[in-house]
Amino acid sequence: MRKNFYKKPVKFKNQNYEKLHKHYHDVLNALYGDPHFPPTSSSIGSSDAGSIKWNRPGEICSFPCLYAEQVSSKSVIAGRMSSNWIVSALSVLATVGELYHKVIPEYRQQEWDPENNNYAGIFHFRFWRFGQWVDVVVDDLLPTCDNELLFTQSSVQNEFWIPLVEKAYAKLHGSYEALADGHLADALVDFTGGVSETLDLKANDYNEQEDKHSILFEKLLEEFKDHSVMCSVITISSPSQMGKRNEMGLSQGHAYAITFVKKVKMGETSLRKLFRGRESFPMVRLRDPRGDGRMSGTESRSSNVEQNGYAYSTSQLTRLCSKNREWSRIKDTERERLGLTLDHDGEFCTCLTSRRRRKKL
Structure with a gap:
């Protein structure tokens, strides 16, 4: 294994999740709003975003959670503005527990907890980029239309790890629209830290020989x-x-x-x-x-x-x-x-x- 695989993740935009969470939860007693990925059309990437409203999970449903019971690829479904390769990548990610736990660090601590009241509207996720893990902080304001999520989501109404991971990945790329022209292999590398290999069965004549x-x-x-x-x-x-x-x-x-x-x-x-x-x-x-x-x-x-x-x-x-x-x-x-x-x-x-x-x- 490469030694840098075990290095501490780099903080994207120099945002420290622990410090931000403590400041908003303990000092301000307010919900976090991300200045680097604001709830505006620039984060969507399209100028035609007038009908989009950004809502927090608690405004979309009652009793939101990060995970609802057992994580399953069946729960990953596309929204009307989803990129198909992202839907596929998240579906694959959901089948391997050790991988999505790597992408979603301290998932138990990030879970909504009514007893400890730890919620501050802030989450963080990790992706493998250019030889190192990158920690990406996001707020939980999600783009909706008529109170329905526009991008990739869970079939379980109150489960939100899927749209939140997608939002962090969109922030890493600059906007949701920037994800439109991606490739499945690239996402799987970013989710796993592994190396991808693509085999074109048709071009290499695997079917006939x-x-x-x-x-x-x-x-x-x-x-x-x-x-x-x-x-x-x-x-x-x-x-x-x-x-x-x-x-x-x-x-x-x-x-x-x-x-x-x-x-x-x-x-x-x-x-x-x-x-x-x-x-x-x-x-x-x-x-x-x-x-x-x-x-x-x-x-x-x-x-x-x-x-x-x-x-x-x-x-x-x-x-x-x-x-x-x-x-x-x-x-x-x-x-x-x-x-x-x-x-x-x-x-x-x-x-x-x-x-x-x-x-x-």
Whole structure:
């Protein structure tokens, strides 16, 4: 490990959370307002922000909290002005406790506590930037319209770690609008302090070449064993494709977290008919961070069915990944015995085979 990984975080804008909290809570007995990221259109980054009102969590709901019960990627949902890659990054972050606890330091002390009355409208979060952790202080004034949050938020109405982390990240970049053109890999580096590596499966011909396909799986397997954070994204050629589902029901431009990489041994199973001449097959389990059956944007399920001709949930994609009848006939008990289990809503398994081999199945 690098020695500077353990250095104290650098204070962004030279703002000291402990001193500011003590001054506002103990001396002024007032709620903090951040002069470096004020509740104005400059923080949004757009001049057309006249209808936006900045509210504190206590004005949005009763009994606000940082965390509501168990943190889950399913709770991360997009607001009308969210950047999709931020939604994906926060969804991935929510699945790894040791990571979001690093981004949200002293999370228990920052929690709203009616008994200790420690609340002062100020929070701080940490991001890895240019080889060091940076501590970013924010107030909890959040942009709303008709008392609804405009950016990324929790599906639990009184949970606010998601919009507060996003606000701190927007402050680090200069404005919310500055996050629009970001990349998922960059956010994951900022959230973890790790090093990113991007593999373009199409450009590197992983789909067609069986030898490259095997190398890819072994790499995924190794990284999974090392507890690396891995995601898969269907690339898009234009912004209009973002969030639209392809013929398999997968959201284009959105990140799917890889939650499981494994060689599944067939033994005496019905899969022998599907994978003739093989003792095992490579399996990858993916998870839709938006949960099971969610549609993109404001589209309803019925409208998607009418327009795209499909009506199935994300978990059903396990059976849809192959058109072979034998695959669809595998019983749930057999899947469980083979280790093809789905631990969360929105998960599905796919066999990592080349396109040429899939055509034969």
